[in-house]
Amino acid sequence: MSTVLTMAMPKGRIFEEAVDLLRQAGYPLPPEFDESRKLIIDAPEAGLRFILAKPMDVPTYVEHGVADIGIAGKDVMLEEERDVYEVLDLKISECYLAVAGLPNGHDQRVAPKIASKYPNVASHYFREQGQQVEVIKLNGSIELAPLIGLADRIVDIVSTGRTLKENGLVELEKIADITSRLIVNPASYRLHATRINDLVERLRTLVESKEDVQ
Ligand SMILES: Nc1ncnc2c1ncn2[C@@H]1O[C@H](COP(=O)(O)OP(=O)(O)OP(=O)(O)O)[C@@H](O)[C@H]1O
Numbered sequence: 001m002s003t004v005l006t007m008a009m010p011k012g013r014i015f016e017e018a019v020d021l022l023r024q025a026g027y028p029l030p031p032e033f034d035e036s037r038k039l040i041i042d043a044p045e046a047g048l049r050f051i052l053a054k055p056m057d058v059p060t061y062v063e064h065g066v067a068d069i070g071i072a073g074k075d076v077m078l079e080e081e082r083d084v085y086e087v088l089d090l091k092i093s094e095c096y097l098a099v100a101g102l103p104n105g106h107d108q109r110v111a112p113k114i115a116s117k118y119p120n121v122a123s124h125y126f127r128e129q130g131q132q133v134e135v136i137k138l139n140g141s142i143e144l145a146p147l148i149g150l151a152d153r154i155v156d157i158v159s160t161g162r163t164l165k166e167n168g169l170v171e172l173e174k175i176a177d178i179t180s181r182l183i184v185n186p187a188s189y190r191l192h193a194t195r196i197n198d199l200v201e202r203l204r205t206l207v208e209s210k211e212d213v214q
């Protein structure tokens with residue numbers, strides 16, 4: 001096989017589903033994917049080299065061209081606004097971004113405090129609503145913020161709704177549906193169009209066949 005493409009993979013939640021999808025699309029991935037702590041994994045038979053990154057960093061690697069392609073949540077794409085092509089919705093790791101808060105909690109402040117791991121998404125959203133807010137960036141356990149008085153509301157991912165429920169919070173507004181996306185570095189796309197299109201089409205066929213079954 002000619003060119004080896006480098007793919008940035010998000011560690012964590014998306015990883016397993018993404019590995020399954022690639023295997024189902026016919027890319028033989030070595031057992032290291034299931035058990036190793038390596039951050040660079042070669043899959044020569046698939047013509048791919050993988051770098052395993054923090055989910056929020058995947059578009060950075062792809063934008064800088066150290067990875068030709070990558071897999072990132074739409075939430076990360078909205079937050080990071082990187083200069084990459086988003087070529088395919090992989091329809092995995094489904095969830096949504098929402099505003100949540102305490103039930104019957106009403107803002108006392110002119111600019112309510114909003115805690116989020118997604119400060120850009122939160123700022124854009126409230127600006128579009130014409131609402132002045134103060135955004136506080138957190139890195140996790142966002143649901144804590146309204147419980148202990150750090151923020152009036154949060155902008156966070158909801159999947160089953162269990163975290164909100166178990167912490168006595170309610171969803172107030174839905175912002176956007178989220179799934180994982182296949183992203184491509186624009187220069188790599190021009191250089192390796194045939195290989196990248198082949199990968200995109202294989203994955204597209206697989207994703208569509210899964211949708212037909214549902
Ligand atoms: N509860 C969830 N259910 C389904 N998908 C989710 C959920 N939370 C996040 N995701 C999706 O999975 C991606 C990665 O989430 P994950 O929790 O693995 O990483 P992270 O929280 O960004 O990383 P870290 O915990 O290392 O900071 C998110 O960008 C989002 O697209």
Ligand SMILES: O=P(O)(O)OC[C@H]1O[C@H](OP(=O)(O)OP(=O)(O)O)[C@H](O)[C@@H]1O
Pocket residue numbers: 139140141142143156157158159160161162163164
């Ligand atoms: O609706 P649910 O199914 O409960 O899922 C939503 C939760 O999952 C994510 O948190 P994660 O587990 O990644 O932990 P974090 O607080 O470290 O981000 C997200 O930030 C929510 O807290």
